[in-house]
Amino acid sequence: MRRRPPLLALAALAAAPAVAVADQTQFGEVERGRYLATVGNCISCHTDAEHGGAPLAGGRAMETPFGTIFTPNITFDDETGIGRWSRDDFWRAMRRGERPDGAQLYPAFPYPWFTRMPREDVDAIYAYLSTLPTETRPKPENALPFPLTVRETVVAWNALYFEEGPLPPAPDRSDAWLRGRYLVEGPGHCGACHSDKNIAGASAETLLGTVKPDAHLTGGVLENWLAPEIRGGEGGLLSDWTAEDIAAFLGEGRNRHSSALTRMGEVVTNSTSRMTRDDLLAIATYLKSLKGPARDTVEAAEPAAMKAGEAIYMDACSACHGRDGGGVEGMFGRLDGSAKANSADPTTLIRIVLEGARSQPSDRYPSPISMPAFDWKLSDQEVADVLTYVRQSWGNSAASVAAEEVGDLRDKLTASH
């Protein structure tokens, strides 16, 4: 009888390359780089997981409002990766979005956040990446329309919107708050998704205190998802989440309010679930300090839409989400007070109803509890009505959803499949 402990054997294999390749004296730096690369979630964007691409070898298509950008190979392959980059080359890319040849990188690469990182942290990531297996994989051509094909355009963009260098000092803040701010605004680059973009694709995050202050971490739309507002202070959409709730969501993919679904599920699996609990609580401390923005007054929905919506809700939704929108803790999302339900932009709500959604499984919550798709079952008007009902019931307050909004998203999703 062959008996072996495969779990242990696998763990040993996984750990082997880093230990073997890295100089012992560099181990501390490499390990710190590994952790920062995890916080930055390099692997999610720089891996074409959908097509079985090697880790960090790039090729993932990123849909931007302006076209498709393919992520580059950041393994240390000499020809197709960053094998010939020096530490200084890597620093300039992270600090200013500059390639070694002087060309400007597109801000889909979140250098407007990475610029907050000190040199030693960037060097640590470089050291870590240098220890990983290399992979030869050329980058596909981006599909961007003129004038964005001209990288010089980005130079102009930088002049307008980019602010280089570390975050301002905040001497009256706690260490946890400072650490949380650094993780969120620096390597974690939360605002890349969770802040609104202006017309030029610049995140308002980088315009802090200038153009759209209220847009900072108040939700953003990309790839036909709304990443909801994550401000947890007074008036914020996460104001009823405790710091513990936020840490649980990031660490385990679920909490008593909600589950991490598609995109955030990926972030939880690849990044936040691998972060220390102290760091997750630091993030929570920072988010809990951000007050909510001023909100537009919500107009009451048409009674006919509410009535139709309630009937659809009772038939199609209440079995899981409850007649009172209370959900089932850790399983079925709580709609009462939900940040997604109360967001001004209903994109994610509509999309979940049309396509269904799957909670990301984690060690703590292995069951990938899912909601089925309703696109074949409910018309645009029915989806609009039921969501209008959800957005204006049980204390929720957000604008009605129009059938046209549902139809538009349905078309976009059909086109992108």
Add this chain to the structure above:
Amino acid sequence: MVTRLPPVDAVMVGFGWTGAIMAQELTDAGLDVLALERGGWRDTPTDFPTTHAQDELRYYWRHEGFQAENRATVTLRNKEGQTARPMRRWGSFLPGTGVGGSGVHWNGITYRFLPSDFRTRSHNEERYGPLPEDMTVQDWPVSYDELEPHYDRFEKLCGVGGVAGNVNGEIRPGGNPFEGPRSDDYPNPPMHMTFAQHRFREAAEGLGLNPFPVPSANMSRAYTNPLGCQLAPCTYCGFCEKYGCGNYSKASAQTTILPVLMRKPNFRLRTEAEVLRVERSRDGGRATGVTFIDALGEEFFQPAEMVFLCAYPLENVRLMLLSGIGEPYDPATGRGQLGRNYCYQVMSGADVFYEDEHVNGFVGAGALGMVVDDYNGDNFDHSGLGFIHGGYISCTTTNARPIESHPTPEGTPKWGAAFKAAVKENFLKKTSVGVHGGSMAWRSNRLDLDPTYKDHLGRPILRMTYDFTPQDLAMSSYVTDKAMRIAEGMGGKTVNRNKRDAPYDSMPYQTTHNTGGTIMGASPGDSVVNRYLQSWDVSNLFLMGAGAFPQNAGYNPTDTVGALTYWSARHIVADYLRNPGPMVQA
């Protein structure tokens, strides 16, 4: 051309309840495990989401979740000398296929067997004297006390809701006073009862009986099992039997084990892989692996250190016969064990129709019910009755679906305007009292290979020679009388008796509780497997499931199937892996 695959430590043939439990236990012990499932992958959001799980046409009428009859069915005859004919459409029972097996479309009723059920021959002979010569019942080689921790484990896996009647010997009010001692309470409270159960309880108590809630694997509340898998509160939609649950509310391999098992690096599942036979070493004493065929018709040999047959009992028997392992049973001589002691269950009952009161039977669940156990097993004195054993009597509310269910009182025409009017009048006003009768093994009831009919791969299909016995009919008649007395006390305007007569008819649905054929016993002279479900002939071959039951008790079998699997796994991990070979000396 047969492709030889890399070897594994253990291969599961079939991936329902028993395959999933065994794979979970063996992977925890560090083994490399592969499961082969002839059907497809199935999971809740893809295959039975709430948006279409309650599609009666698809699942009930068109049998989507069941084994396709045109690929392999079973032939039936009532007795020797008759020509068995194939069941071209399942009726009496509904074997599943695909990941999760029949455990996807079960009701979720989760009883333990009585301590005396494990000593059927000795207990009854001690109390009543010799049994009829043709009654081939025998004692189980495992006791209730030995299985108790494993029952407990399966019930916690499944989140069973109920009221314990006997915890460590202390009889508790509201539970089953006849049950064997439990080491712990049920993990969940019982389900919410409806009008029909309240009436049943009052009527039963009025007769001095001991009603208690049906133990249910439909969740009475949100539950996280010991593996961390989550189940949601049942919505009482009434689509359990014949359906997968869209709400994560019914225990199944999908909801209780697979989220954890499928993540393990030392587990793999291969679907659309139908096992043709178990292969053996030249001397026949050792299984070398299994040969299977994939959906493209390609054959593969999968070497394995251990082989587990985890298919439905009928298919496990057929695989043994097709592999030529063990001696087929001959009823004339009594020689041979394979196919012997095939048992079923004897179902009957009563319908209660109300005048003005609404039962609202569409608010239901597969295991939503009240039950009495006073006439089950040896819970009552059988002196002078001419039979042993019995069955439970229950009132469950489920299955009231528009295509399947159109209750009408006796004497109503079967079609036309009067039929329609009666359905309309009675649809919301009817409930049933069911008798779930045990099935005692009989010399003439057996399974073997059919001499004529073949499956889609050209292999003989299974032949069932089965009829109700004098024991079955006497028991059923007696317990149905008792059920009628309860039904008559439930305040309806009419009560119909649904009796069970011979010959056994494969058309009307009765129950998917087929047992025996690969039974467990004390020696190779009385059984196919030993007390650890290990083949007497081939010591690295194990047979899971209800095929091991020497005879069938008056309860749903799943709890006992789960407990036996955990029991077997426990001893394989603790003993066999250290010292492979026969675990019981013949």
